[in-house]
Amino acid sequence: MTARNTGLPGKKRCRRAALLLLAGGLLALTAGCSLGGGEEAQPPKPAPVKVQSESDGPAEPAVPSPPPGPKAPLTGLPLGETALARPVMVMINNAPQARPQSGLSDADMLLEVLAEGEITRLVAVYQSSPAVQNPIGPVRSIRPYFIELGKSFGAIQVHAGGSPDGYAKLKKERIDDMDEITNAGPSFWREKSRKAPHNLYTSLEKIRTGAEGRGFTVTGDAALLPAYTFASADAAVQPVSAGGPDGSVEALTLDVTFLVKGYKVGYRYEAGSGRYLRSIDGEPHHDLNNGSQLAAENVIVMGADHKVLDKEGRLEVKLTGGGEALIFQKGRTQKGEWRRGASSEALKFASGGKAVELIPGRTHILIVPNAPDFASHVTYGPTTQP
Template sequence: MRYRTLLCLLVVTVMVTGCSGTKGAFPEKKNNGNRESVQVNPFTGEKAPKTGSGPPFMVMVNNHPKARPQTGLNRAGLVVEVLAEGEITRLAAFYYGNREGTVGPVRSTRPYYLDLAEGPKAVVVHAGGSPAALRRIRDENLPSLDGIHGDGAYFRREQSRRSPHNLYTDLTQLRKGANKKGFTNSSLTGPYRFEEKEPKTKGASATHIGLKYHRLYEAGYRFDRETGRYIRYTQGNRQTDLKTGKPLSMNNVLVIRAPHRVIDSSGRREVDLNQGGEGVLFRDGKAFTVRWENREGWIVPSIDGKTVPFHPGRTWIQVLPENGELSYRP
């Protein structure tokens, strides 16, 4: 009897000790003999290293026809597409925890793209910018790596393309530049929710999505049931990664409308990303009508005031002008 009592106590002690080793959001995992804690990537809802992630980066990626296909967009956890001048859009690609990989071509920034960087406190990676954007970076002391104004060591020109569509960077180089300039904040949280289950609100079947930003520029998506992801199309052509040749794909597409206004003779725009409005979230082959709001610098979808969850994985946010066109069908 006494032997059984001691044996039971020993088993309980071992069980308690074994269950007390978790730390943070997820248990620690072994990595080459070391234990490394992990956290949730706030852009994707997926596990990411908790230490050594470095700061988030927002890279301004060129979307001019001569800049396609781009490199590295499939590594971005979040991409936001907004019109720049004329009919051309620009892509704000967010990276967090990525340790390597080429990204580009890199292009200039605008004030409303800086608005997108506010929430995640991302280092803005760009090739110059409009006078208003550069002034804001300087006056507000925003974290920035500018490929043509002082930070060229972390960028390179590709000989296979012509300027200004040939400036590239590398995530390893960006981490070096961020460390040298003191941009080391890696503690990142966000307001997004992620669930594999679909939202409780009934969605309409939507496997073909069409977007018209301008009479000269259209984009779209096709839902791939095998992978559960959307395949990106630009001007009717499947958009791929230059380096891998693989199509750009994502788990969520959020389409919102925002006021646009041309403000100068160069065609520069002012885009209001703060007032909120109507939107449609596409995930799992379905469309969900939502409202969007700017929540402390993040564009967040909601229904009846409650945040609508993304499917874990990559998300593209399409910011349409108010007269832009959205269509979708089964």
């Protein structure tokens, strides 16, 4: 009898394979559930992300501050125009019939000096004023020492007539001048509301247009303009220290006499504005254009030698060399000196061996005789006038 194959060996192989698969699955399950000696497996932590803070630096480059703009050479204030205008000097009538004058509050610098007849004349210097159409005047005649003042600013010199010596100096030195009588009549006009000779006026616009037509340079050369030193903005608002190294003393008021005792110029310090307000013959000195009282951040009184030249009383005023000066700023005054070398140089002021730092703003300069002595023409004190 032939034996029958029952297939048992094949079933054994299948069972073995199934057992191996089961063991492998358990092993994989065990590995997935248990790591490191039975501790639970933690999910992987994400990589830290650094958050930028303000302390790490600006998110974008810092914008640099713009450089300071140009400053007006005679006031130290910001200059509206990038091109420097050449200074213009105008001779101003200061007789009682001429007051109030027009345009004096727009002048960068205002100088006062004696003329014949024991009266003073005003020398208004304009460089940075934007009020080019405002009337300026009344305009009067010129003298040799006024020409010297104009030269110290490199200015176009504006006048109506002059002394014989004045005309000779203008011609000899080839001064750029605008004279209503001889060469620049269209740049002036007469005001009908006043009587001659106290009614002649001009404007910066007319002067510069006329000067350009005559071939004069109307743009200033920074190298030729006076190099005055100005206090910083912070220093300008601080009061001058009492008893400090500058030797200053309190001066809230000052009075200046020239030759005639009845003719007196006064200044009263106004702390709120930091300026000295000007009066003349005991009355506020106003500008007819705007009604404002004339004022200056700096008032300088300087002494110069005066000499009478002829029977008309024409003067010679020595404006080279040097002499005494008093500088009034921020309610205080300090003793100083003025210096001017060659006649082409500017007036310079020093105190304690150092150049005086002007307060940014306007400056008034009063030139008094040295006789009988400088001190006799100036009084000042700590009390304000009512």
